[in-house]
Amino acid sequence: MSIDLTEETITAAVLQTFDGCADERMRNIFKALVQHLHDFTREVRLTGEEWFTAVDFLERVGRISSPTRQEFVLLSDILGLSVLVDQINHGNGSATDSTLLGPFFVEGRPRARNGADISGDVPGMPLFFTGTVINSQGEPVAGAAVDTWHSDGDGYYDVQQADKLHGEPAMRALLTTDDDGRFWYRSIVPRYYPVPTDGPCGEILRAADRSPMRPEHIHFWFHAENHVPLVTMLFRADDPYLERDAVFGAKRSLVADFVQHEAGEKAPDGTVMTEPFQTVEWTFVLLTAEDG
Numbered sequence: 001m002s003i004d005l006t007e008e009t010i011t012a013a014v015l016q017t018f019d020g021c022a023d024e025r026m027r028n029i030f031k032a033l034v035q036h037l038h039d040f041t042r043e044v045r046l047t048g049e050e051w052f053t054a055v056d057f058l059e060r061v062g063r064i065s066s067p068t069r070q071e072f073v074l075l076s077d078i079l080g081l082s083v084l085v086d087q088i089n090h091g092n093g094s095a096t097d098s099t100l101l102g103p104f105f106v107e108g109r110p111r112a113r114n115g116a117d118i119s120g121d122v123p124g125m126p127l128f129f130t131g132t133v134i135n136s137q138g139e140p141v142a143g144a145a146v147d148t149w150h151s152d153g154d155g156y157y158d159v160q161q162a163d164k165l166h167g168e169p170a171m172r173a174l175l176t177t178d179d180d181g182r183f184w185y186r187s188i189v190p191r192y193y194p195v196p197t198d199g200p201c202g203e204i205l206r207a208a209d210r211s212p213m214r215p216e217h218i219h220f221w222f223h224a225e226n227h228v229p230l231v232t233m234l235f236r237a238d239d240p241y242l243e244r245d246a247v248f249g250a251k252r253s254l255v256a257d258f259v260q261h262e263a264g265e266k267a268p269d270g271t272v273m274t275e276p277f278q279t280v281e282w283t284f285v286l287l288t289a290e291d292g
Contacts, residue, residue: 190218
């Protein structure tokens with residue numbers, strides 16, 4: 001390797017250092033990364049000041065990240081990378097469409113029985129969700145683990161208001177489908193909201209004059225034995241931000257009707273409601289391991 005590297009020879013020298021990598025996939029990925037990164041640097045004629053700014057930006061993304069604030073995930077989301085990876089790996093159209101995990105999933109969610117109120121006593125319009133999980137042959141998937149989480153009626157997740165909720169989880173739970181592949185719960189109606197803009201990712205959105213808004217949605221993550229895991233979400237049909245999701249995650253196939261009901265009507269659990277409420281029903285299709 002020459003010690004007198006130039007703009008024209010530096011890339012080949014770096015690429016050569018990965019020739020001895022025993023892991024072929026790792027070797028190919030890093031070689032492609034170096035090639036594209038160097039080509040990008042030459043194309044835009046990156047200045048030293050801009051390079052230091054970029055390094056500082058990434059350092060600040062790391063500092064603000066936490067177990068409940070995934071700024072690197074958000075960065076991937078607003079650059080469209082998360083959706084691109086999802087499309088490459090799950091774009092076969094033979095099951096319910098997948099989409100972003102998002103930055104607000106947490107492991108510390110409570111287990112809940114079907115029919116439970118998972119709102120955590122957060123006030124809001126009642127929402128009754130009923131889901132059915134089937135495989136690609138239309139057969140029910142029993143015993144599937146169902147993670148679900150969403151915002152409150154002001155667009156905030158529980159992890160964004162930990163002090164107010166005394167650190168207790170709300171509007172999220174881990175449920176299990178019954179023998180008919182069904183799961184159901186009560187919560188509150190979520191709302192559209194801006195992605196966090198108080199960190200480095202907000203600087204990108206403001207500099208680009210981009211909307212930070214996400215349309216109203218409910219998250220789901222399914223795991224079932226001998227089935228391919230599914231990360232997805234459902235969007236409200238009449239949401240004003242459906243066509244301009246800040247993280248590019250909305251899909252027509254995942255648009256659901258949030259049906260409005262008036263006080264005095266019966267909820268799905270048979271309760272005569274004394275206030276207006278909404279219901280959502282949806283069937284989710286999982287790929288089997290053989291399908292996948």
